[in-house]
Amino acid sequence: MEKCERQQMEAACAELCRSETAFEEAYLEDTLRAAEKQLAQARKSMEEQQSEMMEAKRELRENTEHGAMNLYSAGGFEALVELSQSMTPVTDLAASCDDLAKKIRRLEGFLKSPYFARIDFCFEGDPEPEKIYIGRTSLAEHSSAMIYVYDWRSPVASVFYRFMTGAAYYDAPAGRITGNLERKRQYEIKDGRLNYFFDTDLHINDEILRQMLSQNRTPKMKTIVETIQKEQDIVIRNMENDLLMIQGAAGSGKTSIALHRAAYLMYQGLQSRLSADNIMVLSPNGMFEQYISNVLPELGEENVVSGVLEDILQSFFKDRRVETQDAFLEKAVSEDPEANLVKKSMQYKTSEEFVGILDRFAADIPHSGIAYQDIQFEGKDVASKEQVKEWVVRHEEISLGARLEQAQKRILDGAAQNNGGRLSGQDKGILLQEIQGFLNLNLVQQYRRLWAEDMYFHSQDPKMRRLREYTLHNLKGDPLCFDDAAAVLYLHLKIYGSRIYQNIRQVIIDEAQDYGPLHYEIFRMLFPQAKFTVLGDVNQTIAKEEDTGFYERVGRILNRKNASLVTLVKSFRCTSEILQFGLGLMDQGTEIQCFNRRGDKVEVRAFDTHEAYLEGIVQEVEGCREKGFGTVCLLCKTEKSCSRLYQELQSRMDIRRGSAGGILIMPSYMAKGLEFDAVIICDADSRTYSRPEDRKILYVECTRALHRLSVFCEGEMTALAEIS
Numbered sequence: 001m002e003k004c005e006r007q008q009m010e011a012a013c014a015e016l017c018r019s020e021t022a023f024e025e026a027y028l029e030d031t032l033r034a035a036e037k038q039l040a041q042a043r044k045s046m047e048e049q050q051s052e053m054m055e056a057k058r059e060l061r062e063n064t065e066h067g068a069m070n071l072y073s074a075g076g077f078e079a080l081v082e083l084s085q086s087m088t089p090v091t092d093l094a095a096s097c098d099d100l101a102k103k104i105r106r107l108e109g110f111l112k113s114p115y116f117a118r119i120d121f122c123f124e125g126d127p128e129p130e131k132i133y134i135g136r137t138s139l140a141e142h143s144s145a146m147i148y149v150y151d152w153r154s155p156v157a158s159v160f161y162r163f164m165t166g167a168a169y170y171d172a173p174a175g176r177i178t179g180n181l182e183r184k185r186q187y188e189i190k191d192g193r194l195n196y197f198f199d200t201d202l203h204i205n206d207e208i209l210r211q212m213l214s215q216n217r218t219p220k221m222k223t224i225v226e227t228i229q230k231e232q233d234i235v236i237r238n239m240e241n242d243l244l245m246i247q248g249a250a251g252s253g254k255t256s257i258a259l260h261r262a263a264y265l266m267y268q269g270l271q272s273r274l275s276a277d278n279i280m281v282l283s284p285n286g287m288f289e290q291y292i293s294n295v296l297p298e299l300g301e302e303n304v305v306s307g308v309l310e311d312i313l314q315s316f317f318k319d320r321r322v323e324t325q326d327a328f329l330e331k332a333v334s335e336d337p338e339a340n341l342v343k344k345s346m347q348y349k350t351s352e353e354f355v356g357i358l359d360r361f362a363a364d365i366p367h368s369g370i371a372y373q374d375i376q377f378e379g380k381d382v383a384s385k386e387q388v389k390e391w392v393v394r395h396e397e398i399s400l401g402a403r404l405e406q407a408q409k410r411i412l413d414g415a416a417q418n419n420g421g422r423l424s425g426q427d428k429g430i431l432l433q434e435i436q437g438f439l440n441l442n443l444v445q446q447y448r449r450l451w452a453e454d455m456y457f458h459s460q461d462p463k464m465r466r467l468r469e470y471t472l473h474n475l476k477g478d479p480l481c482f483d484d485a486a487a488v489l490y491l492h493l494k495i496y497g498s499r500i501y502q503n504i505r506q507v508i509i510d511e512a513q514d515y516g517p518l519h520y521e522i523f524r525m526l527f528p529q530a531k532f533t534v535l536g537d538v539n540q541t542i543a544k545e546e547d548t549g550f551y552e553r554v555g556r557i558l559n560r561k562n563a564s565l566v567t568l569v570k571s572f573r574c575t576s577e578i579l580q581f582g583l584g585l586m587d588q589g590t591e592i593q594c595f596n597r598r599g600d601k602v603e604v605r606a607f608d609t610h611e612a613y614l615e616g617i618v619q620e621v622e623g624c625r626e627k628g629f630g631t632v633c634l635l636c637k638t639e640k641s642c643s644r645l646y647q648e649l650q651s652r653m654d655i656r657r658g659s660a661g662g663i664l665i666m667p668s669y670m671a672k673g674l675e676f677d678a679v680i681i682c683d684a685d686s687r688t689y690s691r692p693e694d695r696k697i698l699y700v701e702c703t704r705a706l707h708r709l710s711v712f713c714e715g716e717m718t719a720l721a722e723i724s
Helices: 002-070 076-112 155-162 208-214 230-236 254-272 286-291 308-317 325-333 339-349 352-368 383-393 400-417 425-438 443-452 460-473 484-495 517-526 549-558 576-583 610-626 637-650 692-702 719-723
Strands: 115-125 130-135 137-139 146-152 166-172 175-190 193-199 242-247 279-283 305-308 373-376 378-384 506-509 533-535 561-569 604-605 633-635 655-657 662-667 676-681 706-712
Touching: 002 076, 002 137, 002 146, 002 633, 115 155, 130 155, 155 166, 155 175, 155 230, 230 254, 230 425, 230 561, 242 254, 242 549, 242 692, 254 279, 254 506, 254 533, 279 286, 286 305, 305 308, 308 484, 325 339, 325 484, 325 637, 325 662, 339 352, 339 460, 339 484, 352 383, 352 400, 352 425, 352 443, 352 517, 373 400, 373 425, 378 383, 378 400, 383 400, 400 425, 400 484, 443 460, 443 484, 460 484, 484 517, 533 549, 549 561, 561 706, 576 692, 576 706, 604 610, 610 633, 610 637, 610 676, 610 706, 637 655, 637 662, 676 692, 692 706, 692 719
Parallel strands: 130 146, 242 533, 242 561, 279 305, 279 506, 506 533, 604 706, 633 662, 633 676, 655 662, 676 706
Antiparallel strands: 115 130, 115 175, 137 146, 166 175, 175 193, 373 378
8 A cells, every 4th residue: 555655656647747747848938938029029120230331421421521521611610510420320320230139149049058057036925926037037928027037136036045945035126026936947948958957945056056066177167046045145245334245265156246246236227227237346456357357248337447546656757667566565575685675665554654644744744745946937026935935835725736736827927927817828838837837746756755854653663774774775766566566556646636537436346355555445445336246265375374363354445334254264165174184274263164065185295306396396286187177287486496397387387367268377476366276386395485574475275176185295294284
């Protein structure tokens, strides 16, 4: 009897499975058919509008040729107005074609994988649940109000990320919507084919996540919409805080969160008119910028404004080269005797103490930093140097830049009055050249004067004397050192301000722990209208010491309302073996939880001879490639070590510089934020990693690996690796 009942149940389950599969395949077919119809319509509209634009351009050429002949006639103004009006249809059609091109790209991507999840949500008061499919982008049929797929950023999609089956809710513009989550289903759809689906009662099925984490990496970062965790979703959708700070462990998904947050902000921007050019992502370096460049386009969005600090610095120094951040880090992490001084210089020059000194110095410039002159024009007195100084010194509530500009205007006006009320262009140019000789501040020279004067420093302190000598020596050379360039930019913003980034309303700062108080003062002044998302990990700080008090300082400097700090302690990147090895390098109090994914034991090997060392690296790389790993990265502490090893290995393997995939080699500091299938730390000897601060460099290197980590050296292994 029991056997019969069991067989009946199994038969019923099989029939239900066949029925559900048939339903899902039919729904997928309907969805793809609707998308193909919209794609065909979009392509047809594109052809029609391109034809219209060609015709409009032809008419514009004819009108331009005719109008250009009349520009200098009596009716010239009317001709210009007519030309302007002729341009409008062309401009409108070009914008429309751009929109259609984006729609076509979105639909082409949609057809490959239209959705990845479904929830059955019974709205409060409704008798039956509604089937809601969730994808990277939405698909709706406007004529019937049918929504085939909801965008992952839509309010209702948050139910999928945040709740198990049972009572659930989501926050919509109209208020909180409550109901009951009756089913969570996940799919794998590739190239328009349904490979499988299953129901889960978990937040996001661990097997799906484990499978995705186990895949080999490509040279570009991918989206994580299918596997966003509850705590990540809360951060991504946060709209309450003007300053949101995230302290996240290595591999906790900070960068993915940052980029998905940018996509979410643009989605919300449909209501708040926030577009891609209103958002800036500050990346740690250019290589990282390239690595993340695919994420937003994959999510159907334009890439936002992105930049690195060194580019911002260089843009303010038109006639002076600025040292790159990588060049600074190379000096800071090297075994050079001056490395410690380089780090102390950066630590001091980006500190709150030094910001205070810069503020005092900027306030003193109008009193003691300008060589005021008597102004004469054509033999007549225009203004005495005492008078000019009084104009500049007064009204300290106004920025110094504005006061200097007002003084210049008063001098020009005085000269004009002495000359019958006007100045010729040539006379004005001569006078301006004389005025700007002392009113146009050379801020690099002013900054050099700051370091030369005892009054701003503890002149008897030997360490400070050494730092001052070091700085004054550097200021004679070219390029301008990275830390000094930031200080000079701060003075510029303090004195003149800047409107370059006035349109930026959201700033996302990645690897935030590597910036100091001075940098955040610069960000505050550069982006006065912006809200901030600040993502970092104090355990991954290179070239300076940092602790969790860092976020309190950032909050105080940026001074935005509704500031919040979120801590992410779960790491998804590394296998358990790799993460535990990395944690052995850190303080015992470091709290990081590992997503349970097992892998190979970390291999630690010291080689007696140089030839055995090189052969060991070659064999390890070959083994990784045989396992199918797409990216194998050789890491050395410095660029100098990388160059030496690259020369020795390039005849033995297809090794590359950069992050293009395959077998790579790069210095430790350039790998920050990146991840690779396998990592070989190549220079973990006792001489290279001997200082306590080297622990963090090793930790950064270890936590770049997803599946396999090897720690190699020639000679004696560093005691830091042995402890771990």
